[in-house]
Structures are given as structure tokens and as C-alpha cells.
Amino acid sequence: MTVPLYQAKAEFFRMLGHPVRIRVLELLQDGPRPVRELLADIAIEPSSLSQQLAVLRRYGIVTSRREGSSVVYELAGGEVAELLRTARRILTDLIAGQNELLAELREAETSSR
Incomplete structure (x- = not known):
């Protein structure tokens, strides 16, 4: 099977x-x-x-x-190294997106005071 x-x-x-x-x-x-x-x-x-x-x-x-x-x-093989590099790029993008969201949240909190 x-x-x-x-x-x-x-x-x-x-x-x-x-x-x-x-x-x-x-x-x-x-x-x-x-x-x-x-x-x-x-x-x-x-x-x-x-x-x-x-x-x-x-x-x-x-x-x-x-x-x-x-x-x-x-x-x-080299494919595993490429997979790790791809994972690093994905994580970098995710963290960058989280940092942008955090900055927006902080800005919204500051402007609401």
C-alpha cells in the first residue's frame, strides 16, 4: 500500500x-x-x-x-541545504511582517491616548 x-x-x-x-x-x-x-x-x-x-x-x-x-x-544532497535556506527566507519574511504589525499596534496605542 x-x-x-x-x-x-x-x-x-x-x-x-x-x-x-x-x-x-x-x-x-x-x-x-x-x-x-x-x-x-x-x-x-x-x-x-x-x-x-x-x-x-x-x-x-x-x-x-x-x-x-x-x-x-x-x-x-544539496536539496536539504536549499530547503534550509528557503525556511530561513520564510522565517525572515514572517518576522518582518510581525515587526510591522507590532509597530502598527504601538502606533495605534500611542495615538489613542
């Missing part, structure tokens, strides 16, 4: 819906990183990072390879 596209999309976004996973993906936009660097930048327990990396690997969002005693992770 196949899953409807909207359900697959919802599951994909649910998979992305964890702050550590998003932070890992942001860090990997700059290129491959060993786990020790990810741990230093994210500052969480190794077991927690391992769990989140496993989820990203399972969905095929990141790949890993062993280099000596280190495991290095990288984005599986």
Missing part, C-alpha cells in the same frame, strides 16, 4: 522537527564534519547526537563514512 504524498510530506517535516537535527543540517551545509566537531558545536550528550544522526541517516538526509577513528557526516 502506498502512502499519499501529503502524508509522506508530513512525515518528512516531522522528521525535520527536532532542533538538534536542524542544527546538524545547518552545520553540515558548510561541508562534511566529524562527529567530534558536531558534538563540540551542539553541546549535547554523545548518545543524544547519535540518536538524531541515526534518524537523519535512516531518512537518507545525511551520509556517513569512517575516516580512521572518526565518523564523518555530510548532507546527502
Whole structure:
């Protein structure tokens, strides 16, 4: 039985819906990183990072390879980096709109006094 596209999309976004996973993906936009660097930048327990990396690997969002005693992770493709850039633009627009609304509310409050 196949899953409807909207359900697959919802599951994909649910998979992305964890702050550590998003932070890992942001860090990997700059290129491959060993786990020790990810741990230093994210500052969480190794077991927690391992769990989140496993989820990203399972969905095929990141790949890993062993280099000596280190495991290095990288984005599986450029589309994820583009998705993160798009999300940043959307959030920037939303926040700008909220700031405009806040300014209007403050102006209305000042003029009603």
C-alpha cells in the first residue's frame, strides 16, 4: 500500500522537527564534519547526537563514512541545504511582517491616548 504524498510530506517535516537535527543540517551545509566537531558545536550528550544522526541517516538526509577513528557526516544532497535556506527566507519574511504589525499596534496605542 502506498502512502499519499501529503502524508509522506508530513512525515518528512516531522522528521525535520527536532532542533538538534536542524542544527546538524545547518552545520553540515558548510561541508562534511566529524562527529567530534558536531558534538563540540551542539553541546549535547554523545548518545543524544547519535540518536538524531541515526534518524537523519535512516531518512537518507545525511551520509556517513569512517575516516580512521572518526565518523564523518555530510548532507546527502544539496536539496536539504536549499530547503534550509528557503525556511530561513520564510522565517525572515514572517518576522518582518510581525515587526510591522507590532509597530502598527504601538502606533495605534500611542495615538489613542
